[in-house]
Amino acid sequence: MDNQPTVCIVGSINMDLTITTEKMPMQGETVLGKDFATYPGGKGANQAVAASRLGANVHMIGAVGTDAFGEKLLAHLKKEGINTQGMRTDPSQPTGIANIILSEDDNRIIVAPGANKSVLPDLVDKQKELIKQSDVILMQLEIPMETVLHTLAIASKFQVPVILNPAPYQKLPEALLAKAAYFTPNEIEAEAIKESPLFSSIQKKLIVTEGSEGVTFYENNSQQWIPGHPVEVKDTTGAGDTFNGAFAAEIANGASIREAVTFANAAAALSVTKIGAQGGMPTRQEVKERIPQYRGRHG
Helix, strand or coil: CCCCCEEEEECCCEEEEEEECCCCCCCCCCCCCCEEEEEEECHHHHHHHHHHHCCCEEEEEEEEECCHHHHHHHHHHHHCCCEEEEEEEECCCCCEEEEEEEECCEEEEEEECHHHHHCCHHHHHCCHHHHHCCCEEEECCCCCHHHHHHHHHHHHHCCCCEEECCCCCCCCCHHHHHHCCEECCEHHHHHHHCCCCCHHHHHHHECEECHHHCEEEEECCEEEEECCCCCCCCCCCCHHHHHHHHHHHHHHCCCCHHHHHHHHHHHHHHHCCCCCCCCCCCCHHHHHHHCCCCCCCCC
């Protein structure tokens, strides 16, 4: 890709501990699982991998522990072509993990943040020049809110647009609502955002992912909708992260909102056809084959 766009992701990195079962257990119930595997994960790392595979120059600011999971995850990021100069190794915390249960074409997830709690403002301060040189900053809420706000302030100073994926959802401070360029909630998170007194002022910043139903967004002051793509679903874990990484990569690349959403929607659909949050994340060529009419800024 000409003029390769730069995306800086400030966020989480986890090892996903994934088990598949034919029946989701009820409270207090034990069921037998079918398969167990470990996969690289964490919303920040997932989004970084998605953006990198789709042609962006990606920098990751985050943290892992000094354990085997941390070593493996850092090696994986580098293998995916992601710059890890902004990563911290914290000897006092274990690497973050996510316990994932896959059943009936859906998932349930419990996250233990671990070293993700070490992604603090001082770590971001060390990477100010990197933020300044980025085309887009992408963040989520698996790191401390103080770090999200601190990063937003630095990005605003350098006039670098910020995309916030408000997941897992928590109340969003007014400064965040006012200064972020885009919000990418799912339907449940979008409903929670509506409770904010500032909702009317940020409504047009929302790009709402609706799973197989598609995506709604605003263009020229009117709400638009792009339908989902029919695919054979194997694992929905990471679909939202694929959307976010793809959307960030395209916005950084100078695409319009419609172009970026169209591209990200197709990428997310492809991602659910394989097991693992990152397992099905597509390449740029695979997405273009899914939407052959797509042009974008650089094709």
